[in-house]
Amino acid sequence: MKPGGSDGPHVFVEDLDHLELRDEDHHHLTKSLRLRPGDPFTASDGEGSWRICRLGSGPEGEVEPVGEVMYVEAPQPPLTIGFALIKGGRPELVVQKLTELGVDAIIPFTADHSVVRWKPDRATRQTERLRRVAREAAMQSRQVRLPEIGEPTDFATLAAHPGAIRADITGNPPCLDHPTVLVGPEGGWSEAERHQLGAIRLSSSVLRSETASITTAALLTALRDGLTATS
Amino acid sequence: MKPGGSDGPHVFVEDLDHLELRDEDHHHLTKSLRLRPGDPFTASDGEGSWRICRLGSGPEGEVEPVGEVMYVEAPQPPLTIGFALIKGGRPELVVQKLTELGVDAIIPFTADHSVVRWKPDRATRQTERLRRVAREAAMQSRQVRLPEIGEPTDFATLAAHPGAIRADITGNPPCLDHPTVLVGPEGGWSEAERHQLGAIRLSSSVLRSETASITTAALLTALRDGLTATS
Numbered sequence: 001m002k003p004g005g006s007d008g009p010h011v012f013v014e015d016l017d018h019l020e021l022r023d024e025d026h027h028h029l030t031k032s033l034r035l036r037p038g039d040p041f042t043a044s045d046g047e048g049s050w051r052i053c054r055l056g057s058g059p060e061g062e063v064e065p066v067g068e069v070m071y072v073e074a075p076q077p078p079l080t081i082g083f084a085l086i087k088g089g090r091p092e093l094v095v096q097k098l099t100e101l102g103v104d105a106i107i108p109f110t111a112d113h114s115v116v117r118w119k120p121d122r123a124t125r126q127t128e129r130l131r132r133v134a135r136e137a138a139m140q141s142r143q144v145r146l147p148e149i150g151e152p153t154d155f156a157t158l159a160a161h162p163g164a165i166r167a168d169i170t171g172n173p174p175c176l177d178h179p180t181v182l183v184g185p186e187g188g189w190s191e192a193e194r195h196q197l198g199a200i201r202l203s204s205s206v207l208r209s210e211t212a213s214i215t216t217a218a219l220l221t222a223l224r225d226g227l228t229a230t231s
Numbered sequence: 232m233k234p235g236g237s238d239g240p241h242v243f244v245e246d247l248d249h250l251e252l253r254d255e256d257h258h259h260l261t262k263s264l265r266l267r268p269g270d271p272f273t274a275s276d277g278e279g280s281w282r283i284c285r286l287g288s289g290p291e292g293e294v295e296p297v298g299e300v301m302y303v304e305a306p307q308p309p310l311t312i313g314f315a316l317i318k319g320g321r322p323e324l325v326v327q328k329l330t331e332l333g334v335d336a337i338i339p340f341t342a343d344h345s346v347v348r349w350k351p352d353r354a355t356r357q358t359e360r361l362r363r364v365a366r367e368a369a370m371q372s373r374q375v376r377l378p379e380i381g382e383p384t385d386f387a388t389l390a391a392h393p394g395a396i397r398a399d400i401t402g403n404p405p406c407l408d409h410p411t412v413l414v415g416p417e418g419g420w421s422e423a424e425r426h427q428l429g430a431i432r433l434s435s436s437v438l439r440s441e442t443a444s445i446t447t448a449a450l451l452t453a454l455r456d457g458l459t460a461t462s
Binding site: 093100174202219221222228 | 306324328331332333371372373374404432433434435438439442445446450453457458459460461462
């Protein structure tokens with residue numbers, strides 16, 4: 001069972017047995033969404049468990065449990081999307097959309113034709129930023145699992161994942177035997193990268209890199225949810 | 232045959248027999264992409280035809296035909312996505328992504344729970360702006376057809392399209408019997424709207440309105456291209 005249908009406020013907490021809201025989430029519930037004491041919402045630990053809660057009447061933003069803790073099995077297989085860092089790329093957009101769609105791991109990487117490389121201190125700041133984007137998107141889309149947002153890595157590390165494959169217009173139809181998909185830079189894949197991994201095709205069109213990532217997420221989650229079938 | 236593989240510059244012209252570039256496209260080819268006289272590119276009329284051309288050597292940006300005019304049959308069925316106007320919505324993002332994916336008609340509409348309504352003069356300006364976004368996205372994704380970007384309309388008009396259906400988390404799997412999909416506002420559908428049209432489901436997650444539009448385009452174009460099958 002997923003948290004309380006398709007609407008109502010949803011937040012993440014550290015511990016479902018000792019409910020405490022982050023200040024920013026308390027603010028979001030009471031100021032942006034205008035919840036009042038007694039109003040219900042759902043809380044999740046980001047690892048598959050959730051429960052119904054309500055705002056307490058105390059001044060400190062206490063939260064009271066209402067329902068039991070429920071657990072949602074993780075959908076199988078877990079899906080990983082690696083996206084190449086690119087100049088002018090919009091990693092926030094990619095992370096937001098992939099989180100909404102329920103991708104399990106989202107990992108930036110440097111491809112041979114990536115023009116952009118993040119230096120270590122920038123990589124740390126950017127990863128923290130992308131994790132905040134993912135948390136907000138997961139709240140809004142009522143996920144019970146937070147995706148893993150990986151530190152930037154390289155092609156070879158992602159290519160070593162079981163079933164890893166590249167997205168490429170010359171590839172085969174997507175299928176869940178390849179639950180890890182690498183989306184390349186707009187400059188395309190290098191010969192070495194092409195040689196190393198097979199490819200799946202997402203569209204008959206030439207997609208921007210960010211669109212290719214979102215399309216991969218849409219097609220693989222639909223296959224996983226049984227909304228479409230392998231061709 | 233689609234225009235010359237997956238790379239190389241691609242522009243739209245009024246008439247493939249009398250090749251003339253718009254100033255902005257000439258600027259794009261010669262300044263941004265740094266084409267020189269003699270360099271090849273492809274031009275399309277936006278209605279299914281295209282040919283290989285090259286930049287002439289004259290000062291006026293003449294264009295010389297190289298190949299014959301080729302025609303690409305329109306994929307069937309044509310796909311229409313209506314998206315509800317919403318506060319803070321990103322119609323440019325929706326139009327850009329849907330154009331890249333090859334959606335044939337993209338039409339904003341006012342749903343019962345749309346908070347936003349465009350006044351006539353704003354609607355005209357916005358429609359012109361969205362058409363420019365579509366043209367740029369179609370050039371980048373090497374389309375031979377420009378999508379129809381409709382003037383803002385209402386639910387009833389779109390609901391009257393043959394096979395029209397709503398996107399809704401309680402719906403059935405998508406299929407090409409329903410090639411016109413209406414994507415609602417984040418406030419959800421009204422009872423009247425629910426009553427009027429059936430629904431397809433795009434994801435097991437609650438998607439933002441813009442994400443639902445892009446996901447609809449990804450799933451329907453993949454079904455149309457035979458990359459996935461109906462479940």
